Amino acid sequence: MDDAIALRDLVVDRGRRRVLHGISCAVPRGVVAGLLGPSGSGKTTLMRAVVGVQVVTGGTVTVLGRPAGSAELRRRVGYLTQAPSVYADLTVRENARYFAALHGRSRADADRAVADVGLGEASGQLVGTLSGGQRSRASLACALVGEPEVVVLDEPTVGQDPVLRADLWARFHELAAAGTTLLVSSHVMDEAARCDRLLLIREGRLIADDTPAAIRAAAGVTDLDEAFLRLIRANETGAAVGAGAHGTTGGTGREAS
């Protein structure tokens, strides 16, 4: 029971539409887990369920051994929403210091978090005057400033320049090495290779849950993009997926039956 995040048969409806069709998976502690899938596949809904802000229709979401969204988790889980959720009429530093204070961290911690996302020089600037990429990094600083044990990041690297993107991924791995668990969503496949584990979802169903190497091996190709394509095709035809027992998940099997 040392999983940081565990989903069991998670079903989510939004309005009349079923967005997640019974997803089961687990993310062990201290890894960077990538949540991949096309736009509209349910990534954000899954992340919101993990953070505990999503109304859930069925199944359970357990984070650090507790039901997602329980009061005690609020100081142990950090969340980066897809659209930067920082105050446009405050400076980067003021934003970071506010979120630091909510988590009982110092001003120095806040300034360090700002520097860590490469905004040290822009820290006195109003967030409203920043570029889109800078704004989303300001938001990221606010998600990391509380040094949470579980970090849920919804597309943190969109719009970032390649050098910064590499820096951010290095930072994520540093955090994981120190014991933090990160769930990072992306729709860019070249980022998938940087993750310790991958969760591929499509149309609200989990298609793969494994390490990048195992997914490549299972699909018999070296290119992850191609491997995912094969998994999706195999899944659609209902045939046994090449990845076998560890490549597919219970969630998908249950849906099919």
Added chain:
Amino acid sequence: MNPRILAVTTGRILRQLRHDRRTVALLVLVPTVLLTLVYYMYADQPAPPAGPSTFDRIALVMLGFFPFIVMFLVTSIAMLRERTTGTLERLLTTPLAKADLLFGYGIAFGLAGAVQAAVASAVAYWVFGLDTAGASGLVIMIAALNAVLAVALGLFCSAFARTEFQAVQFMPVVVAPQLLLCGLFVPRGEMAGWLQAISDVLPLSYAVEALQEVGAHAEPTGTMWRDVAVVAGAAVLALVLAAATLRRRSG
């Protein structure tokens, strides 16, 4: 509720306001401009045979109106922004309690309303010679309380608006009936029974009566304290209702 989180949240809201210099300037200056208009409107009118001059009667009530109208609008928009930009959702995933946020707004904009009322009162008393039997401090206290009431109503109403256009439309819905029926235009005792009944359940009626008590009596009266308690109670009720609209989970 956590005093430290409440304090940093209040500070954050005031800091946002401070960065918006134009809003601060408008908050402070507009009441003075409007008081000036009212002063000259009635300057050449004959004085009523008894009671306070028309300017005194209207200016006193206006001092209570300004923070009420302005803080209602400011809060509705500020809270709507929290909802639409995702900061509210994020805040609710942190150790912040709902009460920290609601009281943070109440204190921050209550202070802003108090400053506005103090400046407007200073102009009314010193420049335009407003005359009240009671202390000016009581006028400012009641005006600040109106600001807190308006913040509480704004926090509640923002839950029913999806856009800023909608939020602004709540101003005439919530504020205008209270202005019309508060007793400024027609004394409450002279209204038709059903209008009086409506007036009786609108909190601003009590704020206006409290201000009129300060205008007419040198010492705070029992009626004034009762009215103040009613307004404070209405503010607490609106805050509780606003808390009920803040959901940590949504669909």
